[in-house]
Amino acid sequence: MTLAEVWFVLIAVLWVGFLVLEGFDFGVGALHGVLGRDEAGRETALGTIAPVWDGNEVWLVVAGAGMFAAFPGWYATMFSAMYLALILLLVALILRGVAIVLRGKQEGPGWRRRWSAALIAGSVLAPLLIGIALGNLLRGLPIGSDQEFTGSFWDLLQPYALYTGLTVVVLCLLHAAAFVGLKTVGPVHDRADRTGRMLGPLAAAVVVGFAAWTLATASPGAGGWIVALVAVAAVLVAAVAIGRGRDGLAFGATAVTTAAVVGSIFVNLYPRVMVSTTGPADDLTIQNTSSAHYSLTVMTWVAGVLLPVVLIYQGWTYHVFRRRLGAPVAATPTAQIPSPRPAAEQPAGKHRTDPGRTHARDH
């Protein structure tokens, strides 16, 4: 295995890691209005991702920077070819990132409603666009022999890519339902279960379609078949487990499904990094887009040392915030009427004693 191939695997791992982690963040953002009937419920739903979403998003930053460093040719072609889609993705990510932080900074239903709308729009649009981008890598775009994109914006909107986008969005929603089911008790947990039961069959159907279409598109090797089967098997397990009290299994299964769906793009791409519809000779490959050996060696050392450290402390974060969050049984008056001081101004040392709030319990 050459260093360039190692980096191809690493980039794939970073994209997979990003969508497995940020996938439920996206889903929770999109579903928070559904999962929480009232403000307290919505806060609980968002509370499940609040401490971790920012760290999850860094996976995207590192995936992008890793492509820049290890495969400048790939990064340059892909990012300039998908110009408008990526700008829209940035807008979506900006909107939802700011919305998560600012939403709770003011009392008042108008303020919260506006940021909630931005959060939902951004949280649906972002995975959709990422899915479309990944689908286009495999389905192929017109690229000339100089590795420059020769098509137009409309080339991005091909059916397979759009369907990949749809698949990623549906998976994020299911993944989020499983995650919130795992991380909460009380009514929010119940609503997550109900949502998951509705989404389960839909997601299963969508993933089966995706697997079939991918196999038909990519003329896969053994790896392609295996990853497709894993995706289908995992989504079926998820659909069965979700909403039946098997919270841990359901979340594990949605995580595996997401990983397999995103991973299948890279497995089927190998050893290409971006397919050219102009002709196989113009495909971007690991070989013809990668950095030179010295640069890859340095980066391999850096990633080899740092990535495990990152995984350890990020994992520790999840351990620290492992407790389930609770919410009132019904909308209590305190949750609706603004308290004298905005929530954020409450000294954290003095806990609000909302009678409706159930205590958290460890799981």
Added chain:
Amino acid sequence: MSTVDWARLQFATTSIYHFLFVPLTIGLAFLTALLQTRWHRSGEAAYLRLTRFFGTLLVINVAVGVVTGLVQEFQFGTNWSGYSRFVGDVFGAPLAMEGLAAFFLESVFLGLWIFGWNRLSRRVHLATIWAVAVGSALSALFIMAANSWMQHPVGYTLNSAGRAQLTDVWALFTNPVFIWGYLQVILASLVVGSVVMLGVSAWHLRRLSSPDVFHRSAKIAVAVLLPAILLAMVVGDELGVIEAKYQPMKIAAAEAQWTTCQPCSFSMFQIGGGNGDHTPTKIIQIPHLLSLLATNHWNGKVIGLDELNAQYQQQYGPGNYVPNVFIQYWSMRVMAYLAVVVFLLALWGAWLLWRRRLERSRWFLRVAVWAIPVPFIISIAGWMLTENGRQPWIVQGLQLTKDANSPTVGTAWIVTSLVVFVLLYAVMGIVDWWLMARYARRELAPDEAEPAPEEAEQDSQALEFIY
């Protein structure tokens, strides 16, 4: 305007905007960590209240800083694919290291710090804010290593395809432009953070809201500000000498010096002096000062723009290698003059502190509030000086900016995205500024004791603090 001009305008707009948030993040993270350390050591509730107060400002600010940083990373690929292809092998490495070594650290530990108040031991919780501070400073380290390579490329060869290829990664981190530039960025960030902390504290002191508490933050702010601004001026001077060595155009343009001189004087102001005006009217000339700034020698020689341009034309072929002189001249002066203003403010504050009169000096407190925008203007001017002075090169001596953009991306797309970003950034800026101002003017929460662990165990939400 050409496609490249639009792409440049987009990069300039988005990076200047991004850079309003970066130094404040670095500075405030460090100061918040300092406040929490003092609380940890002394146990005085005042420092806990200050930690939370300024920590909230930090968190609001980080949100916008992070998302605008994402735009910067994507933009190399979307708008500057020619550049990415040419230098990815060298420039990408520090960028990837930034993500792995710094950005993860900052983001993950910020989440732990915000929500970890009742869940982590005091010592571990203190460590998380220091991790945030170190992460944000490391972030700047890798970005500056990458940026300095554009100013003074080192540790590379050009391969057979004419692309830059890394040969010595240590060279990136021993690049003199990087070492002095990075020091400058960290010091400037401390200046930004401490001026903001001083200004906010002064606002409260004037209104006698929790004077016993804000007096302490004002004291710490002055104690950080005075050495930071002093060192920033020293380091800035050294950086000028280094830039003059590797990028002589940058410094010659900063004085609008068209003819070679020895010794060279520094003008306080000038009338005229654009690229078409080679004989501007200079006002109040200080003899020998330019020589000193550019070479560290009393009688140092500064080669004029015309001579440099002729030299470059011989070396790199026909073309115009002079940057925008008007921007260069004035961004240098805005930076330098305002730095002196901040230095005087710091001196004044230190003197008042020594006389134990700071909280009673109405004039000082008023000026300190007004001074809040000043360090932001300084850092923007500093970046204009550095980046405008590099033009027309994107990588000094290696690639021209006009050869660096994405050949397949048309003007219409860039203009569209520029408009979108400007609108989005404007809305974000207004909301962020309004929220920061609102939270900065909020009265301190009443005295609070640290929550007992068993109490924390029962706390189901604990999200009240920030979210």
